[in-house]
Amino acid sequence: MAKRHRYRSVDKALGTSPGTLTYVGQEIEHATKIKRIEYNEADYHIDDSSKLSACRLPASTTPFVHWLDVDGIHEPQVIDTIGRQYHLHPLLLEDVMNTEQKPKLELYDDTRSGDHRSGGPIVFITIKYLHRGTQRQEIDTEHVSFALGTNFLVSFQEERNKDIFEPVLDRIKASSGKTRRNGPDYLLYALMDIIVDHYFLVMERIGDKMDEMEEQIVQEKAGQYTLATLYTLKRELAYMRRAVWPLRDMIGTLLRGESDLIQPATMPFLRDLYDHVSQVIETLDSYREIIAGLMEVYYSIVSNRMNSVMKTLTIISSIFIPLTFIAGIYGMNFDNMPELHSPTGYFWVLFAMLIIGIGEVIYFKRRGWM
Amino acid sequence: MAKRHRYRSVDKALGTSPGTLTYVGQEIEHATKIKRIEYNEADYHIDDSSKLSACRLPASTTPFVHWLDVDGIHEPQVIDTIGRQYHLHPLLLEDVMNTEQKPKLELYDDTRSGDHRSGGPIVFITIKYLHRGTQRQEIDTEHVSFALGTNFLVSFQEERNKDIFEPVLDRIKASSGKTRRNGPDYLLYALMDIIVDHYFLVMERIGDKMDEMEEQIVQEKAGQYTLATLYTLKRELAYMRRAVWPLRDMIGTLLRGESDLIQPATMPFLRDLYDHVSQVIETLDSYREIIAGLMEVYYSIVSNRMNSVMKTLTIISSIFIPLTFIAGIYGMNFDNMPELHSPTGYFWVLFAMLIIGIGEVIYFKRRGWM
């Protein structure tokens, strides 16, 4: 029953100073992969050497959009180095590494940086990439984060599966299309769009599972296992809801223009994203209702079947118990039982039993019990 | 159980560039039908040649209201051409073709158009036209969209049934009434009014079905089928609610005067529309409550009937099992059973059985079990 979706605290981190970088996700053995992509409408460069020296804040005069694609969030020293290069707040880095962090948007304002390393304003976003789990029926979750600056975007993902941002990289390489013509804010949108599109795939799969269960229930083939599956689906939906729900507010914040890093021309695209997220949430809610309905139908079918069984018992017992009593009477051994000596007594009794039995059947039919 | 109302994602669209036009609705074989209607209080012209050349943005000095009525949203190149002519945003066109898009209102501001094709401000509305499904008990859904400009309105609908806007076209032809005297904003209202009026028809039908079920339940003729119908109705209501609910906010946005394209004189009509939508939503909610109530009554009747059956068994068993025991005693074959040899023993035993039976009946009646 889908256990690993429960948030867990970090015992070892208790009492340490805030901002201490700690990785709490699945254990990883690979080294962090880092790609630096620089592009504009005319040209693009890709450095996929994974060297930390490739991570450096672009000059404010650079004609390129600068994208640092970090694949792996389990090495504190790597994250720390990148954070120093791009002037990211220690708490931001903590959230990048904390796979238990729920989705959120945070606006790091330049003027507030105080005693911390100072860069320009930063839009920080962390969301959950959900996809079909490879084994069993789990939803697999990956922790993805973005730090958007004036002329750069740093994206972080867990190093567990293939690079989920490949389609965007391919589009950058392939043509000088929309992505190439726009700034890092459009890039941020394009990457988030991929993640949201995957939510639909997960929904699709849950929907198929639901259809299967509905089939079983309607055809009265449902058993204990059906119910367990419905409960698991219900939990999966609740988990997914918690992962997707904050996104709507996050995008809403950007749409209200609370950060100058988002260009007006990107707004319609963010509105479209907002729309898609709303649709996911709405579908989640309707699925939850449907599952609740299926459970009710299941219980009502089980209860109906039980009722049929009980009715059968009632009818058989109610017919034969009185007849057995009559037979019992004439099985008594009294010396003086006149009926026993009548030559037709036996047949009269059999006839009486028949009449009584038929009478009961008629009575039960009349009351709609048969 | 009404399966097709579940939203489905578009697998093939995964990873494509945003704004790519994709049609996801039912397959259509007809070509798109296009009518261009131009009218004012004095005169009107209709071009129903369905030629794409008829689709062109009217001059800002035109004395006519320009209405482009597009019947068919399944041909990307047609939608794309119209979009270019009327300067509509690619994401708007995507929403026109996406039959899974939930109802929404979007204000495309002129100043924001950035690198996109620039026209005046646009009010974009997409809503669901619901009507009685032709076969079985389904609600049939059509995806309808409107793009309102300063002196034009483009309306899009699926090419599946008759043109739903015919009554308005007839009124334009018939007389120089309210529609002819007003601008494209009033036309938008008039078209939406037709769609909302159809919601009442669908409600009516659901209401009739509900009455039928209530009849069955009250007359104790309800069976497994009744319950299934109630669950289907409940789902239909939930589906309809999701289709109608966003409309209230959409019209509310227009009423707050957020777009200059709506004239003050049109406001009372939009308020009236708002009213009607509120009434649909309220009725939907009351229907949901009634259905929940009917289900409870049904369950309580089933449970009551079961209780009657069980009580009957109890009474028959409780009366005859002890009597059978007595008969059993005098059926034993002991050599020395004095009662057996009494000439009146048999009759005394029969009498005792009668007394015990009657005693039990009285006891059960006293406790209100019979």
Added chain:
Amino acid sequence: MAKRHRYRSVDKALGTSPGTLTYVGQEIEHATKIKRIEYNEADYHIDDSSKLSACRLPASTTPFVHWLDVDGIHEPQVIDTIGRQYHLHPLLLEDVMNTEQKPKLELYDDTRSGDHRSGGPIVFITIKYLHRGTQRQEIDTEHVSFALGTNFLVSFQEERNKDIFEPVLDRIKASSGKTRRNGPDYLLYALMDIIVDHYFLVMERIGDKMDEMEEQIVQEKAGQYTLATLYTLKRELAYMRRAVWPLRDMIGTLLRGESDLIQPATMPFLRDLYDHVSQVIETLDSYREIIAGLMEVYYSIVSNRMNSVMKTLTIISSIFIPLTFIAGIYGMNFDNMPELHSPTGYFWVLFAMLIIGIGEVIYFKRRGWM
């Protein structure tokens, strides 16, 4: 089960131009009755000739408060004439005649009247007059509307019962009290107050019915009928709630001073009305909770009674079935059954049965089953 409270759409009105006057309420045969009352602190005149010529907008210099009391909303041409005389918007008149219209307040601003007939600003209110239905247990509903102008009030009601505003008319005739000293806004308050006071009467009656059902349930005399009554009451409450709920917001709008037609001195009276409406709503909610509680108690009593029945069966069966088995053993016809030939065997068996029976009774008592 209280069927007529379901809103119904108007099939025939589908596709007609907005503002077309249609009456959808109960069929009426009487002609519309119209009274024109003009009063101030010093004097009053009443014209109850029911002539349409009596309906004319008072001059702005009139020293009188002008009240037009219209009894009957089923004649479109009458409503239309009055509308023209008092410069009322066609959509307002539509709402006056539409008995399915839910309660609402609408402020018709002078500046917005555009191409419509122009008068001063109008406060339009439509509410439901609820009273005890004459036959059976129905709540009877009447559709009442008010149009308040600078120096006049037009009130509309269905022509089905006695004039519900008579007490106010009597107070106007009787003395130069508060009503006579104040303007048409106070008159509007006084008329609405009467309607709200009647809500309390309806509540009272529902409360009495509830007490009756509670009595039946507590005294364990409740049957299928009790439950049906509770469901009917629940529906009545839901219906009444929908009729009363909008009133609170409507009066709240007036209290916020959104219309200049309401004088400051009338405000405390409207606040009092607001209070009463709040009390009705609160009481409705508490009744709903109480009914839900009564149903639960009812179900729990039914279930308890069923449990008693089942327990009795269990005990009787559990005692006598084993004893019957013993009797069955000694009823077998084997040649060699030594016990049968013991002279005291029969008595020993009877004794053993007695011991077993008593043992079971003790066991059941110990477990708290008897």
Added chain:
Amino acid sequence: MAKRHRYRSVDKALGTSPGTLTYVGQEIEHATKIKRIEYNEADYHIDDSSKLSACRLPASTTPFVHWLDVDGIHEPQVIDTIGRQYHLHPLLLEDVMNTEQKPKLELYDDTRSGDHRSGGPIVFITIKYLHRGTQRQEIDTEHVSFALGTNFLVSFQEERNKDIFEPVLDRIKASSGKTRRNGPDYLLYALMDIIVDHYFLVMERIGDKMDEMEEQIVQEKAGQYTLATLYTLKRELAYMRRAVWPLRDMIGTLLRGESDLIQPATMPFLRDLYDHVSQVIETLDSYREIIAGLMEVYYSIVSNRMNSVMKTLTIISSIFIPLTFIAGIYGMNFDNMPELHSPTGYFWVLFAMLIIGIGEVIYFKRRGWM
């Protein structure tokens, strides 16, 4: 089942002019008791002659805080006289006498008094004093009202119990403490504080009753009576909630500084009061949850016990019915039944019965039914 907490309308008041004073509470025979207390830090005077002549608005130059403590709200002429003396609005007086009025705060602004008697601004508060009912388990309710002016406070309470404000009077007499050093707004706070403190006592008592019921349920001693008590408690909580809930908003209004009659130094005390009211509401909600939980536990225990009973029946019947059948076979009177003539047949059959019985017991144990 705690009937008297249902609000009742006033039939006789139907149709009377608004502001007509009517008392609807319990019948009272005593005369109204009136105390006039005047105090400042240096001195105090008390006039408890109960004469109406003692009720007069203090001069605006008075160095004293003026407190009129009215014990009794059942005499319209007394309330009316006080109202005239202190320039209180007729609707305010109506609310003072209407024991069915729910708690509320009303700010009577000087500028609005219009055609009414004009004094300074008034803060009017009416709340419910709840205390342990003397007989049975009822919560007893008293209707208490306050009218706070610039330099006076009039407090109204029902004349049914002892004066609930005595502790404050005692503190005024005893020392020149906080109350003596502050104005009438602090006095208002101090009086309301006493009422809120009594809510905790009522909660305490409900809590004790709940503990008692919990004890009964956990020790499986619960019966029909326990459930009835839980339902009564639930209703009491609902009633109390309606009485306490409005208080939070009322105090919140004062805390937002909407009336100038409240001095800044009194604010922290009102915040404290707000806190206490919040705590009462929160505790009410948690009690409601606990009661719901107890009911569920109770139902689950009842259901479990029923299940035990049924299982016992099942096991006894399932063991003995087949055995009785075997005995029945050898009780048949066929001429040719070879087994009957075997000298060991009887013993073999007894042995077979024993084996079958033991087999069934083992089967039931294996399935966890015994």
Added chain:
Amino acid sequence: MAKRHRYRSVDKALGTSPGTLTYVGQEIEHATKIKRIEYNEADYHIDDSSKLSACRLPASTTPFVHWLDVDGIHEPQVIDTIGRQYHLHPLLLEDVMNTEQKPKLELYDDTRSGDHRSGGPIVFITIKYLHRGTQRQEIDTEHVSFALGTNFLVSFQEERNKDIFEPVLDRIKASSGKTRRNGPDYLLYALMDIIVDHYFLVMERIGDKMDEMEEQIVQEKAGQYTLATLYTLKRELAYMRRAVWPLRDMIGTLLRGESDLIQPATMPFLRDLYDHVSQVIETLDSYREIIAGLMEVYYSIVSNRMNSVMKTLTIISSIFIPLTFIAGIYGMNFDNMPELHSPTGYFWVLFAMLIIGIGEVIYFKRRGWM
């Protein structure tokens, strides 16, 4: 069933003057321990003499952050002395001592102090420190309060366990890190962070208990005890929710910059705290859902098992009762029963019984009852 979490009122405090200091928590015998810590980036001093003379407001020119750590809130005179020294409002001190006070934030503004002792502005916070109870399964609660001034922080905790703020004290001693470089507002954050971190530990433990119960339920080992534990957990969650829920709003108030005492550089840390609190609340909610789900599964398993038992009874009874009836017939003692004298009659009857029995088994299998 976790009784002590119910709030209790203070009978003895009824009627006393507001601001009277009363301790209502567990009885304590130790004296209050007081530490005064003064630190800046360069240096630190600790005075742990517990002398009241150590408690004195630092001069406004002090270069140190002044932290007074009070361990013990049960001695009114100690709290009163500290309150006088640091100019804390009597109601603030009342809340410090009142262990029943729910979490809250209060901003004491300088300008409002009126007749009270006047200091600078104060941010007052009181929260609950929750940790694993030492005996049984209780959550143990400690009442913790903070008074933050311009250059000082006073922290209060119950003197029942070890000093919960030791880790922060250790960090101050150990290095001139973040805490030493920042002001008293960062210190306040650091202390609250420790408390919030402990919430995760408590959640962890509840989660483990939940897993254990889930294991029992899934493996069908659940009994009455399992359900009781789930109810206890549900109550613990509800209690914890009430303790944690207000924190979110409290931190939100600080984040909105409503107090100048919070420096901009501390904001990101408070946002992080806000995040953690949100995560606790969200996890609490998801736990509640999971527990509700587990209960439903439990009930459904119990009901299923009961159904199995009943079905078995049905089948055994339905098979053997008719057969016993047949045996009963041939056990009758009529003189004239031809079948009895047939040499093969007995075998035919046995054969018929076999056929009937097999027939019933087949019927039951067909209907899916076996």
